[in-house]
Amino acid sequence: MATVHHFHPTIVPADAISNHVVALHELARRDGHDSRVYAIESTRALDGGVLPYRRLFRATKPEDTLLLHYSMGNEVFDQLAKLPARKVLLYHNVTPPEFFAGINPHAALHAQLGRRQLATLADQMELGVGVSEYNRRELEAAGFKRTAVVPLLIDWRAYDVAPDPAVLAQWAAARTKLLFVGRISPHKRQDDLIRLIAYHRACIDPDAQLILVGSYRDQPQYHGRLRALAAELGVTAAVTFAGSVSLAALVAYYRSATAFVSLSEHEGFGVPLLEAMRFDLPVVAYDAGAVAETLGEAGLRLKTRNLAESAELIGIVSERPALRASLIAAGRRRVADFSTATVEERSRAVLGL
Amino acid sequence: MNEVRGRIRQRRESGRFDAGVQAALDRPLPGGAPLFTDDLADPLQALPDVMDADLAYDPRSRKRYLGPAITLARRTVIWLLRFWIGDIVERQDRVNRLLYAAIRQQALAPSPLGEARLAAIEEALARRERDENASNLEWRFLAARFSGVAEQIRAQAEPFVALFPKGGRVLDLGSGRGFVLALLRERGVDAYGIDIDGAAVAESRGQGLEVLEADAEAHLRTLADRSLDGIYSAHVAEHVLPGKLVEILRQARRVLKPGAPLVMATPNAATLTVSAHTFYFDPSHRRPIPPELFQFLLEVEGFTGVEVRSYAPSDTRLREDVPEGPVRENVRLLNKTLFGDRDYAVVGRAP
Numbered sequence: 001m002a003t004v005h006h007f008h009p010t011i012v013p014a015d016a017i018s019n020h021v022v023a024l025h026e027l028a029r030r031d032g033h034d035s036r037v038y039a040i041e042s043t044r045a046l047d048g049g050v051l052p053y054r055r056l057f058r059a060t061k062p063e064d065t066l067l068l069h070y071s072m073g074n075e076v077f078d079q080l081a082k083l084p085a086r087k088v089l090l091y092h093n094v095t096p097p098e099f100f101a102g103i104n105p106h107a108a109l110h111a112q113l114g115r116r117q118l119a120t121l122a123d124q125m126e127l128g129v130g131v132s133e134y135n136r137r138e139l140e141a142a143g144f145k146r147t148a149v150v151p152l153l154i155d156w157r158a159y160d161v162a163p164d165p166a167v168l169a170q171w172a173a174a175r176t177k178l179l180f181v182g183r184i185s186p187h188k189r190q191d192d193l194i195r196l197i198a199y200h201r202a203c204i205d206p207d208a209q210l211i212l213v214g215s216y217r218d219q220p221q222y223h224g225r226l227r228a229l230a231a232e233l234g235v236t237a238a239v240t241f242a243g244s245v246s247l248a249a250l251v252a253y254y255r256s257a258t259a260f261v262s263l264s265e266h267e268g269f270g271v272p273l274l275e276a277m278r279f280d281l282p283v284v285a286y287d288a289g290a291v292a293e294t295l296g297e298a299g300l301r302l303k304t305r306n307l308a309e310s311a312e313l314i315g316i317v318s319e320r321p322a323l324r325a326s327l328i329a330a331g332r333r334r335v336a337d338f339s340t341a342t343v344e345e346r347s348r349a350v351l352g353l
Numbered sequence: 354m355n356e357v358r359g360r361i362r363q364r365r366e367s368g369r370f371d372a373g374v375q376a377a378l379d380r381p382l383p384g385g386a387p388l389f390t391d392d393l394a395d396p397l398q399a400l401p402d403v404m405d406a407d408l409a410y411d412p413r414s415r416k417r418y419l420g421p422a423i424t425l426a427r428r429t430v431i432w433l434l435r436f437w438i439g440d441i442v443e444r445q446d447r448v449n450r451l452l453y454a455a456i457r458q459q460a461l462a463p464s465p466l467g468e469a470r471l472a473a474i475e476e477a478l479a480r481r482e483r484d485e486n487a488s489n490l491e492w493r494f495l496a497a498r499f500s501g502v503a504e505q506i507r508a509q510a511e512p513f514v515a516l517f518p519k520g521g522r523v524l525d526l527g528s529g530r531g532f533v534l535a536l537l538r539e540r541g542v543d544a545y546g547i548d549i550d551g552a553a554v555a556e557s558r559g560q561g562l563e564v565l566e567a568d569a570e571a572h573l574r575t576l577a578d579r580s581l582d583g584i585y586s587a588h589v590a591e592h593v594l595p596g597k598l599v600e601i602l603r604q605a606r607r608v609l610k611p612g613a614p615l616v617m618a619t620p621n622a623a624t625l626t627v628s629a630h631t632f633y634f635d636p637s638h639r640r641p642i643p644p645e646l647f648q649f650l651l652e653v654e655g656f657t658g659v660e661v662r663s664y665a666p667s668d669t670r671l672r673e674d675v676p677e678g679p680v681r682e683n684v685r686l687l688n689k690t691l692f693g694d695r696d697y698a699v700v701g702r703a704p
Contacts, residue, residue, distance in 0.1 A: 101389035186390070191382050198377040203364045225384040233377045265390065307378050308370065312357045 003034040004353060005060060007080060008069035011039040011050045014215075014244055016152065016271040017071050017092050018044060020131075023153040024067065027344055028353050040076060053080075060085045065352060070094075070121075071268075073114030081124040088351060089125045089144075091135045093268025093289070094118065099187035103222050118142045129350060131269045132290035148350045152269050153343045156335075159251060159278060167245075167252035176200070176208035176318060179257035179281070181250070181272035182264065184216035184223050184241070189286075191229055192263040196307045198233040203308075204315040208238065213253055215244040254279035258318050262286060263302075263310070270294045274338055277331030282317050282324050284310065298334035299327065397457065404449050487636040499634045506532045509664055513585065513698060516614045517542045521582030526569050526601075527589035531557030534564070537585070544585075547572050570597055573604035581608050587618040587698075590647070591638050598642075602654045609703035615656060618698035619647065621663055625691050647699045656701030663694035 006025050011018045021037060026047075028035035035048075036059070042050035053076055060066060066085040068077060071092040081087065094115050100108035119142045122128070128144035130136030131152045139147045171177055178197065182188045190212055197210040216223035223241070230239045242253065254260075260276035262285040267273075273294050276283050283299035285291050292301060300317065302310050317324055347353060364370035381387050386406065392399035412431060414423035431438075483489055510533045517523045519541040528534045528546025530553055537544035545563040548554050557564040565572065569589060584605050590598055605615050622628040622641035632641050644661040651659045670692050675681050 098389050098393060102386040102392075103388065186388060191388070195378050195380065199370075199374055202374045202377070203369045221385070225382050228383040229380065232383055233380060308361050308364075309354070309357050312360045312364075315360070316356065 002063045002065065003036065003059070003061070004028045005036055005038060005056060005064060005066045005085070006069065007038045007053060007056065007067065007076075009040045009072060009074045009076065011037060011042040011044045011046070013044050014247070014250075016269070017069055019154070019271075020090075020092075020152050021069055022046060023155045023340075024347060024351070024353070026155070027153065027347060031348070031353060033353060040074070056080060056083065067351065068121075068125075070118065071114075073110060073117040077117060077121060081121050086352070087125050088127045088129060089121060089139075090129045090131065090150075091118070091139050091268075092131055093135050093138065093266075095185070095187050095266055099185070099266065103186050103225075104219055107219070115142075127350075132293050134290035134293060135268050150346050150350045151338055151343050152271060153347055154271065154274065154338060154340065156278065156340050158247065159275070161248050161251055163252035163255050164246065164248040165252075167249050168256060171209075171211075171253075171256040174207060174209045175258075176205040177211060177257045178208065178259055178261045178314065179211045179213065179253055179276070180261055180263075181213040181253070181275065182262070183214040183218060184212065184226065185219050186222050187266040188214075188262075188264045190222075190226055192305075192307060193261065194226060194230050194233065194235065194239055196261070196263070196311050197238055198235050199308055200311045200314070201235065201238060204311060210235075210239045211242060211253060211257065212240065213242045213245055213250065216241060217244070250275075251279065254281055257281055259284060259314050261310070261314060262291070263305075263307075264288060264291070267291050267294075273299065274335055277328075278335045280328045280331070282327040283331065284314050284317060286310075296334045296337065298330035397453075397460070400453050404446070404453065485637075490636060495635075503530075503532050507536050509696070510536060510585075510587065512662075512664075513616045513618075513700070514540055514542070516616065516700065517544075517583040517585070521613075522580070523583040523585060524581055526572075526584060526586035527592075528557060528562075528564055529553050529588075531560055531562045531564065533585060533587065534562050535560065538562070542583075569593070570600050570604060573601065573608055576604075576608040578607055579610045581613060582610060583614045583616075584609060585616045587616075588620075590617055590619045590642055591632070591640070594639060599650065599654070602650055602656075606654050606656065606703055611703055613703045614700060615651070615703065616698050616700050617647070617651075618696055621694050621697045623663075623690075623697075624667065624693035624695060626667065626669075627695050631695070644697050644699070651699055651701040655704045657704055659699060659701035661697055661699055663697035665695040667692035667695055 006021050008017055008021050011021060025035050025037050036051055037046060037048070038051045038053045038056050040053050044050060056066075057079075060083045062084040064085045066080065066083060066087045067090055068080060068087065069090045069092060070077070072094060095111050097108040097111035097115070100111060122143035122145075125144065126146065128136070128139035128147045129150050130139055130147065131150065133149050136147045136149045178193070178200070180188075180190065180193055184190055193210055193212065197208060200208045227236075230236045242249075245253070254276060260272070260281045260283045262270070262273065262283070264286065265288045267289040269290050273283055273285060273291065277298060283295065285295060285299055285301060286305065287301040287303055295301060300313060302313070317327065361370065381391075387399070392403070412424055412427035414420040414427070416423060514533070514536055517537065521542060523537060523542050523544040525534045525537065525544055525546035528548050529550070531546060534544055534546045534557065545565070546557060547565045547567040547569065548557075549566065549568055551566050554564045554566040569586075593601070609615060619642055620627050620632050622632075622643045628641040632638055644663070648659050648661050670688050671684050673681060673684050673688065675684065
């Protein structure tokens with residue numbers, strides 16, 4: 001019997017790509033396939049377990065499907081590309097190296113290698129799948145002959161958890177709470193969010209708070225400099241680095257916030273945009289990468305990078321109940337486009353599960 | 354987005370969005386080099402700093418036992434390679450500096466092909482400008498033959514001058530030889546004028562009037578919101594293209610205080626001997642503006658109480674001293690259509 005093998009270098013909790021791998025794995029199992037997940041490094045509990053990637057060299061048969069999830073360079077991909085199987089590369093995008101230059105040379109080097117390796121894999125893959133049209137175009141540019149778009153498969157039922165009461169209580173009193181979810185990284189431009197909250201407090205609401213949810217483990221240099229910036233601008237008390245949080249806490253942050261704000265300059269898909277809309281938050285986001293595709297008609301997109309204008313737009317959204325309500329309604333409609341069932345159907349059709 | 358910009362303007366005016374807040378928005382990320390993505394926005398500016406950046410490397414190892422040995426090994430390797438690395442660094446530095454100089458030269462160097470095309474475009478544009486405005490015409494002689502006399506112009510402006518408040522700051526757009534400007538001054542209005550004709554400006558200044566040489570639209574843009582108590586503009590509208598007229602009205606609305614009057618006079622297109630004949634005495638006239646259209650243009654830009662007032666009746670008229678009846682009615686109609694008032698003004702108030 002043909003088997004579906006999923007591979008990503010790391011399978012960890014609270015990570016969009018790992019979630020995607022697991023969701024596809026569970027879909028394949030439910031459909032009656034023999035499905036297995038492999039990684040180099042794993043800290044995630046999974047039904048059936050996460051297997052060490054070396055097993056792939058023994059287990060893969062020519063009739064099997066090998067789904068390679070690609071978000072970073074790694075020599076293992078070169079080895080796996082030689083395996084006899086139907087090989088599909090799922091491209092989650094690799095952050096361009098220029099975002100890390102001068103801040104994290106290690107990350108910059110990795111990003112550069114990742115982009116170079118992608119081109120070398122092109123000829124060995126049967127199909128390249130972008131999780132957005134933006135990603136698909138990059139695959140095409142890298143030399144992939146056959147490409148397709150399949151959005152991230154999100155298991156929305158997993159979000160039906162009770163929000164963390166401690167987080168809800170902590171934020172109940174504050175009036176304006178701007179939320180951004182995403183790992184702390186130069187391309188996500190949390191530094192601009194800190195400048196924005198300084199403007200917001202000076203001109204709109206003196207008590208406004210900025211909540212940054214996301215791991216800062218990978219970019220300690222940038223995180224340190226963000227803290228220094230907040231201190232220089234006198235907004236240390238107004239900026240919360242929540243770090244990596246549990247799903248219950250994440251839901252509580254979405255439930256507590258006034259608006260979701262993204263000034264990220266590079267997004268391959270933007271799961272938090274959808275999550276925010278799922279939890280009825282109005283979204284204001286800078287139009288970069290795949291942001292426009294993911295938002296569709298919902299949310300307000302910032303065409304120019306002007307922090308004062310962005311802050312005022314957020315101010316208008318939070319002051320006008322009617323506008324807020326229409327954004328929330330549009331957001332709900334947009335989330336429905338990415339419903340688990342719809343994307344499952346598309347995944348089956350394109351990935352041949 | 355207009356509302357957003359309006360709010361930002363309010364913040365600036367109220368003093369909340371002050372230099373301190375602007376500095377916060379522009380503040381670079383502390384603790385190291387600027388973000389590379391920010392540098393990319395202005396690469397030529399950033400390049401010299403990046404090229405001169407020091408790269409420090411600390412070869413010391415802090416490992417407990419092996420540390421000194423590792424440090425020694427690293428130092429040895431560095432020492433052995435020092436000439437080679439030095440050569441590479443030196444060559445790279447030369448390459449960087451040459452490239453930087455080349456890019457700068459490229460950016461500043463004249464491009465013969467581009468210059469030639471630009472010159473051709475500029476020449477064509479100048480020719481078109483000359484053709485459209487007849488700038489090669491002997492304007493002094495034209496003015497001598499067709500221009501109105503001072504007394505007449507003053508008399509016609511009189512009823513409109515009364516609309517402007519004493520002591521108010523009023524702009525005469527297209528003040529010409531300054532006749533109306535002088536009248537406004539006599540009536541105690543703090544009026545100043547602008548005109549694009551340098552000779553007219555010099556003449557007005559000679560009479561002690563406050564006049565600037567400027568384009569109407571460009572000048573209005575430099576003025577602050579709600580800074581004027583009135584605008585008077587005679588015989589300007591028919592010299593500009595329709596889009597520019599709209600922009601002048603829009604700017605006028607912005608710079609006028611609420612309730613301040615705007616008066617714009619132009620030849621009366623509803624009188625056929627004007628719109629078909631005398632209008633073209635001035636070769637720089639673009640097209641006659643029907644009063645109904647001009648009234649609409651003011652109303653659609655938000656001016657209130659807009660009215661049309663015509664004046665300067667024609668000298669020639671058909672005789673109406675025939676018996677009451679259809680013939681007299683027809684003559685009256687003909688008089689109105691052919692020999693009606695020669696000018697009109699639209700008067701509106703800023704909202």
